[in-house]
Amino acid sequence: MKIGIITIGDELLLGQVIDSNSAKMANMIYPLGLKIEKKWCISDQHEAILSCMAQAEAELDLILVTGGLGPTRDDITKKTMAEFFGVPLVFSDENYQHILSLFNARNIPVREEQKSQCFIPEGTRLLENKMGTAMGLYFQHHKKHWFAMPGVPYEMEYIMQNSVLPFLQQHRSHERIMHKTIHIVGLGETDIAARLEPLLHDIPREMTLAYLPSIGLVKFRLTMKSENEQWMSEQLDHYINVCKNELGDKVFSASDDNLESVVANLLNEKNFTLGLCESCTGGFLSYRFTTMPGASDYFKGTIVCYSNEIKINLLKVQESTLNQFGAVSEETVKELVIGGIKTLNVDCCISISGIAGPSGGTIEKPVGTIWIAVGNAENQLTKKLLLGKDRKRNIEGASTYALILCREWLLKQTQKLIN
Amino acid sequence: MKIGIITIGDELLLGQVIDSNSAKMANMIYPLGLKIEKKWCISDQHEAILSCMAQAEAELDLILVTGGLGPTRDDITKKTMAEFFGVPLVFSDENYQHILSLFNARNIPVREEQKSQCFIPEGTRLLENKMGTAMGLYFQHHKKHWFAMPGVPYEMEYIMQNSVLPFLQQHRSHERIMHKTIHIVGLGETDIAARLEPLLHDIPREMTLAYLPSIGLVKFRLTMKSENEQWMSEQLDHYINVCKNELGDKVFSASDDNLESVVANLLNEKNFTLGLCESCTGGFLSYRFTTMPGASDYFKGTIVCYSNEIKINLLKVQESTLNQFGAVSEETVKELVIGGIKTLNVDCCISISGIAGPSGGTIEKPVGTIWIAVGNAENQLTKKLLLGKDRKRNIEGASTYALILCREWLLKQTQKLIN
Known part of the structure; x- marks a missing residue:
């Protein structure tokens, strides 16, 4: 069974929204041994949708469509699909009851306009969507299977989980x-x-x-x-x-574990707690750890010490260190680790201080200069990075290198115990 | 001029990588009054690339291709393009010199394998890439314009900026x-x-x-x-x-300013400094502020108080409050604001405490229960959220609602001054 995706929406083509839905859908069908063969992203315009549907139907067996199912004027997916399938749009009382029950539960009056959302291509099977007003659609045409879902990520996920995956489970091959x-x-x-x-x-x-x-x-x-x-x-x-x-x-x-999971596992193995002192990364490394469930097993907290005042008052960096070497220096990140160990009362601390850009660079320390340190009060590993000019990339890169250095420090602690 | 994108790479179709390149390209051509008409994402397989190139050439005037230009076995874009264009692959000394100079600058020996990266379709114009070994390619075929770039985001951006945009500038219409x-x-x-x-x-x-x-x-x-x-x-x-x-x-x-910029502007207008106390959002709100250049004008720092110990020791939340009402309560987020104002020495503080999930919920406080507070030592606004079960979505949602509440509090301060 060859599966493809059509995402519909000018916001995707204009770059206002990054298409994370396709990756999510791919991840959801992967455990069934299935993959996406091809993906199209098109404008929410009648002709564009029609021609893309024809291409997809010629090449694939099952097509997942997202976007354009809402109640507003730019939502033309259902009308256009009906035209492609050669059937009329019909009012669906099932869909209307769904909207009524959603709105009643939230005590919101139902507007007349909401009825326009209830017209669906004749012969469509509606797919439950507990997360919003736009139900999913299933239609079979020329022996090909069409699923249409809203573009709102959690609504798409709900319909994938509850309707599309069970269908795929039944219809997949042995491969x-x-x-x-x-x-x-x-x-x-x-x-x-x-x-x-x-x-x-x-x-x-x-x-x-x-x-x-x-x-x-x-x-x-x-x-x-x-x-x-x-x-x-x-x-x-x-x-x-x-x-x-x-x-x-x-x-x-050697698994699908990412770098933060690997570090988390090492910390848990050793029963070490972790704290962070982030300056230029502004909390991003902290977010990378805490976005993983179970972070509270080892992670106690972070001080984002953006201002020097916080570096001095909360993390006990010497004013003389900041004056002599600057906030972006090996000396400062070492003192941040030592201060962080004490202030956050942890076994291992990571510190990062750098010039993320776009401004703030000097000849000696250009934008992209970043110092990181990892360790405890007794010993620290440090590393200097010279990344590029892009702020976001510097923040992401610095947090990745900090994780690499943290893994290295944690492995060294194990070796010490062995020797 | 109709412009499209073909992104090549199994990692995109498998959902291992989210395609942010297309949005970036769209954002880059938008100021020239141009937009992407259609986008394909395909597997790095010979047949898939050939048939997609034929579709794109039939529908569009200029096609931006990313991916598959690297030195490894899965990089087949150049070979396949040569076949589509009906020309042989030829060794490019220009490309080899480019690799030599990049490697010499970094003191890395050049491997023989690197030469395989220097074969390009005959008649191709090479496009400078200071960020990596894979140069961009320009080829004209059946009066259509083809640009091929590596999939690595900053390399793609470099080639877009320095070769593609100048080309588009010359060739665009008056519309x-x-x-x-x-x-x-x-x-x-x-x-x-x-x-x-x-x-x-x-x-x-x-x-x-x-x-x-x-x-x-x-x-x-x-x-x-x-x-x-x-x-x-x-x-x-x-x-x-x-x-x-x-x-x-x-x-x-009423501009392209996002919510964090709007809050940042209000803070700057009032000459207020900002500090954050984040529990369940783990530093994500802090990251949203600091990812914007110029954050140091108003932002002093954050305490990610993941553990209760940090809430008590650094932010002076009463143990009795935590015992009586719990960490996820209106009382706790109010005390966090008051503590944050003092510890971080700021004019305005935002605090967030909740159950991000997937575990940790109870009947009284299910996963998705989040309390936020904004204010200073004298007055705070608070809000309770009941979000869903998805950890990442709860973290993102909580940070967005915290920004909305912060805007509301800041506007109230202005009204107070007027009255």
Whole structure:
């Protein structure tokens, strides 16, 4: 079964909204061994929708459409789908009752305009949406399956979960997709390829490989498609182990765990608590930890010490250190770690101070200069980064390198105990 | 000139990477009055690329391709493009010199494998990329313009900025696109439509409208396309004013300013400093403020008080308050504001405490229960939220509602001064 996505909405093409829905849908169907073959993003205009539907129907078996199901003038998906399917729009009392019950539960009067949202292509099966007024739609046309959902992420997710996934479960083939990923630090894409590809010359033809570089790290992925799950699993395990052995401790994760999970696991293993002192990253590293469920097991808190006053008063950085070396210096990040350990009463502390930009740089310390430190009151590891000019990228990059340094420090503590 | 995007990469279709490149490209061409007509996302497989290139060339005048230009085995864009264009791949010494100079500057030896990255379709013009080894490509085929760029965001941005935008500047038509957006809180999409659309029945046919709802707010956008810039600008101003007058203080921004900018501007106007005490949002609100350049003008710092110990020790929340009412309560967030004002030495403080989920809920306080407070030592506004079960969405939603409450508190301070 070949599956595709059509996302409809000018806001996506204008770049006002980043399309995270498609990735979410892909993630949701992946555990069923299914993947998205192709994706279109089009304007909410009649002709654009019609021609794209024709393309998709010619190439695919099942199409997931999002967007344009709302009650307002720019919502033309249902009308256009009816035209494509060659059926009239009909008023759906089921849809209207759904809106009535939602509004009654919230004590909101139902407007007459809401009725316009209840016209659906004749022959459509409605799909429950407990999260909003726009129900999902299912239609079969020329033996192809069409699902239409609202573009609001949590409404789309609800309909995917409750209607689309059960349908796919019933209709999928015996073929499965599996992948394994390793995460690598300290090596570039080409270096990794030069070391791995000679070892991978004999992979089965069902296996493909991919490199996904991002700031500070590279993900390397092996993917397979086959009906034989056990064989796939064995093959993937075998070749992933080959890669892991070749790259040694450059591999920080051999699962889908991201860097923050790896650090979290190391902290939990050691029963260490963590605290952060963030200056230029402004809370972003803290957010990366706390966005993971269970952060409270090891994470106690963060001081975002944006002003020097807070560095001095709350984290006991010496004024003389700030005057002599500046807030962006090895001396300051070390003192921040020592202060953070005490103020936050934790076993391990990460500090970051830098010039995120776009302004604030000097000749000696240009925009993108960032110091990080990790450790406890007794010993710290430090690192200087020279990143680029882009503020957001500097914040993200600094937080990633801080996680890499934290992993390194935590591994060193284990080695110390062993020696 | 009709412009489209093809993004190539299994990682996008598998949902491992969210496609932010397309939005960035759209944002970059928008100031030239240009927009993306259609976007494809396809697998990095030979047949998929060939058939998509044919579709795009049939529908569009200029196509921006990203992905698959790297040195590794999964990078097949150049080979496939050469086949589509009907030309051979040739070795480019220009490209090789580019790699040599990049590697020499970093003192890295050049691998033989790197040479494979230097084969390009014959007749291609190379586009400078100071950010990485993969240069951009320009090719003209059947009078259509093709640009290929690496998928790494900052490399793509560099090539867009330095090669694609100058090309578009020369080749664009006289037609321009303009839009105006208002941001609305406290009203749903249907309510807004019911109030605005009767007032917008006579808009010019060149004008389109769109509603973009997200947690806690709705963006309403008017867009126009015409050769007459002055007329467009006047029309947009007129109708945006009509909408603003109708919705009053439900409109918090009538520019592209987001909610955090609006709050930042209010703080700067009043010469107020800001501090945050974040529990369940874990630093995300702090990140939203500090991701904007110039945050240090008003923002002093944040205490992410994830553990009760930090709430008590650093922010002077009474243990009895935590015992009697719990960490997620109106009493606690009020005390957090009062403590934050003192500890961070600021004029205005926002506090957030809630149950982000997925676990930690009780019958009285289910997952999604969040309390926020904004104010100073003398007076605070508080609000209770009942959001959903999704951790990330709860964190984002809580930070948005905290910004809305902060705007309200800041506006109240102005009214007090007037009365």
